[in-house]
Amino acid sequence: MEEVTEQEKKTIAQKFKDFQLQGLISYGKYLTDQLEYASKSDIRKAYKKYIEDQIVMNNEKIEKLK
Numbered sequence: 870m871e872e873v874t875e876q877e878k879k880t881i882a883q884k885f886k887d888f889q890l891q892g893l894i895s896y897g898k899y900l901t902d903q904l905e906y907a908s909k910s911d912i913r914k915a916y917k918k919y920i921e922d923q924i925v926m927n928n929e930k931i932e933k934l935k
Contacts, residue, residue, distance in 0.1 A: 886934060893931050900924045 900923050907917035 890931065890934050893927055893934070897924065897927050897931070900927060 900920055904917065904920045904924065907913040907920055
């Protein structure tokens, strides 16, 4: 089997980072939709709080990747 060069490793790592970033951005859009859904009823207060916490965590992960 052929050895992987440093340039190939960097390319693969960058592609993986881009893939993770796109996933987190998509998840953020989903969370925003769920926050809107949870805001429509008083029964969903706990779910709304959970979604708000998830949005904060997701934004932190996005900033860390950038």
